[in-house]
Amino acid sequence: MSGALLSVENAVVDLPTPRGNLRAVDHVDLEVGAGKTLGIVGESGCGKTMLSRAILQLLPKKAKLSGRVMFDGQDLTRLSAEKLRKLRGRSLAVVFQDPMTSLNPVLTIGTQLIETIVEHLELDLAQARQRSVELLAAVGIPAPEQRLTQYPHQLSGGMRQRVAIAVALSCEPQLLIADEPTTALDVTIQAQILDLLAREQQRRHMAMIIITHDLGVVAGRTDEVAVMYAGRVVERAPTPALFKQMRMPYTEALLAALPKLDVPPHTPLPAISGRPPDPTRPLKGCSFSPRCRYSAGRCSTEKPRLSPAETLEHLYACFHPIAAGGGA
Amino acid sequence: MLFFVARRLLYLVPVLIAVSVLTFVIASLLPGDLAYVILGDQATPENVAALRHDLGLDQPIWLRYLGWLWHILQGDFGRSFRTGQTVLQAVSERVPISFELMILAELIGLAIGVPLAIACAAKAGSAFDRFMTGSAFAMLSVPTFLSAILLIYLFAVELRLLPATGYVPFTEDPLANLRFMVLPALTLGLAEWPGIMRVLRSDMIAALQEDYIALAKAKGLKPSRILFVHALKPSSLTLVTITGINIGRLIGGAVIVESIFALPGIGRLLVGAIYTRDLIILQGVVLLVAAGFVIMNFIVDMLYALLDPRIRHGHA
Numbered sequence: 001m002s003g004a005l006l007s008v009e010n011a012v013v014d015l016p017t018p019r020g021n022l023r024a025v026d027h028v029d030l031e032v033g034a035g036k037t038l039g040i041v042g043e044s045g046c047g048k049t050m051l052s053r054a055i056l057q058l059l060p061k062k063a064k065l066s067g068r069v070m071f072d073g074q075d076l077t078r079l080s081a082e083k084l085r086k087l088r089g090r091s092l093a094v095v096f097q098d099p100m101t102s103l104n105p106v107l108t109i110g111t112q113l114i115e116t117i118v119e120h121l122e123l124d125l126a127q128a129r130q131r132s133v134e135l136l137a138a139v140g141i142p143a144p145e146q147r148l149t150q151y152p153h154q155l156s157g158g159m160r161q162r163v164a165i166a167v168a169l170s171c172e173p174q175l176l177i178a179d180e181p182t183t184a185l186d187v188t189i190q191a192q193i194l195d196l197l198a199r200e201q202q203r204r205h206m207a208m209i210i211i212t213h214d215l216g217v218v219a220g221r222t223d224e225v226a227v228m229y230a231g232r233v234v235e236r237a238p239t240p241a242l243f244k245q246m247r248m249p250y251t252e253a254l255l256a257a258l259p260k261l262d263v264p265p266h267t268p269l270p271a272i273s274g275r276p277p278d279p280t281r282p283l284k285g286c287s288f289s290p291r292c293r294y295s296a297g298r299c300s301t302e303k304p305r306l307s308p309a310e311t312l313e314h315l316y317a318c319f320h321p322i323a324a325g326g327g328a
Numbered sequence: 329m330l331f332f333v334a335r336r337l338l339y340l341v342p343v344l345i346a347v348s349v350l351t352f353v354i355a356s357l358l359p360g361d362l363a364y365v366i367l368g369d370q371a372t373p374e375n376v377a378a379l380r381h382d383l384g385l386d387q388p389i390w391l392r393y394l395g396w397l398w399h400i401l402q403g404d405f406g407r408s409f410r411t412g413q414t415v416l417q418a419v420s421e422r423v424p425i426s427f428e429l430m431i432l433a434e435l436i437g438l439a440i441g442v443p444l445a446i447a448c449a450a451k452a453g454s455a456f457d458r459f460m461t462g463s464a465f466a467m468l469s470v471p472t473f474l475s476a477i478l479l480i481y482l483f484a485v486e487l488r489l490l491p492a493t494g495y496v497p498f499t500e501d502p503l504a505n506l507r508f509m510v511l512p513a514l515t516l517g518l519a520e521w522p523g524i525m526r527v528l529r530s531d532m533i534a535a536l537q538e539d540y541i542a543l544a545k546a547k548g549l550k551p552s553r554i555l556f557v558h559a560l561k562p563s564s565l566t567l568v569t570i571t572g573i574n575i576g577r578l579i580g581g582a583v584i585v586e587s588i589f590a591l592p593g594i595g596r597l598l599v600g601a602i603y604t605r606d607l608i609i610l611q612g613v614v615l616l617v618a619a620g621f622v623i624m625n626f627i628v629d630m631l632y633a634l635l636d637p638r639i640r641h642g643h644a
Contacts, residue, residue, distance in 0.1 A: 058542055058545055085548045088545070088546050088547065088548035089546065089547035089549070096539055096543060101539040102539040102542075103540055104558050104561075105562060105636075105638060106636055107557070115549060119548055119549055153637070153641065167543075
């Protein structure tokens, strides 16, 4: 896919820790086409947030990134700080997980919106203010005029996340990265925020990456899904294909761990037993093998490669994939 | 906001009462009978008893306290039995000197400390940062009498640029006044900047780790705006505290510095009152200084609310 808006090629993120090197992202390849939506799914610590920070070039100072991050024809890893700054907020926007901490507590909502707009667009203060009001209205905030002079603590969590989304949308970015945008919110608000993101994505024809630990979030809202485990992409497929037939046992276990409405009350959730491997002590074989019920033979001695099987779009890294049309 | 101010003002009342009690009790605990001090060694016991009765010293301490407080509430802080000057006269003569010294010292401290703190936080862990943090630590352990002597030696003795001691009122000759003030203010300022710098530096380093700084970067803001607006503003709270405490402390005059440079400020007044056992002056000055300190803290609280909207709206 050479026409992709964003393509991550062979990305590796290493973090030095007192206990040794931690490989947070391990040879990841991803593409997102213009106007398309990609979901990145995995449990806590699987490297999905580090991957998003690597795309934005916002990794911690100590972290080392290798590989390429091609965005709109430019390699972000080689861009000067000034060129990168002009791209961020303008073409490449982000919504963080926790709206309680991602807005500056001592600046008004208006300041935080307007500063982004005047930084990137050729607008004067009055025009930027007008645009801010329109943006707040577009993300479903009532009485947007008054909100401009309010501070983040005067708004609820859901409202703050709407503000964060308005900030992200303020310069009509080509790509929006939403890093667990609903994890910190009440369940009742989650669907509203996800629908808002989907609606704005369609309306603005921008590409979007949704990062989540919840397969249910990506199910109806993405074009493609990448499942990450222990820093690697272990399965990647167009969303309908993935949900029709998941091949990687980890994906299956992740889906099984979601609560469902059609099971009797008090049925125990099939949680994935064990914990992800210590990222500072990488396993020789498949990272999921200690927790996998299909694990056998070379699973613990050799790393399976992410490769296509029946169709070119559906990739997975497994020696014993779940057979098509049923369990293994 | 008005309600907030009124509530804070109300808090001041019990604090000021406690301050007055402590001042009175401590002054009364000092050894030596006031009557003996006034009458001298040759006094007869009858004279002493008569004076004690006149001064009310034969009454129980709580009665004396209430009497003292009653006079103070009417604006009468007492009169020195040595010079005949009232406490208010003595203080109002000297306050401008200590006040000027305090303002200049704090300005010097901030002018050195704040830019250094921002520069260090922006390059935390660099050689520059480590050098400045070390220097601040070294400066923190230099006592003011030492830096005062070094500054006098350098600027007054060797370079002959500035006078070593003395004072001219600002209203008489502003330029001469400033020339006399430079060295004492610099001495105090050199003691102030390390504290300011260390506190602001660590606050800014903490702020720079926050999510909202990551978002500010992701918004493509200029590094200067991130540093001076997004990181400095939330970090300035403790700066206000430390400046307020410094100013509060210096309201009482800088005893050592005023003595070395022969500045007739509040500090010298206090020292003189102690030497001459002038208890009335001592009590009055300590009370006024303590009240000034409390009021300074009140102003700091108000500044907090101005800087942090969460406090203003009663969330924190």
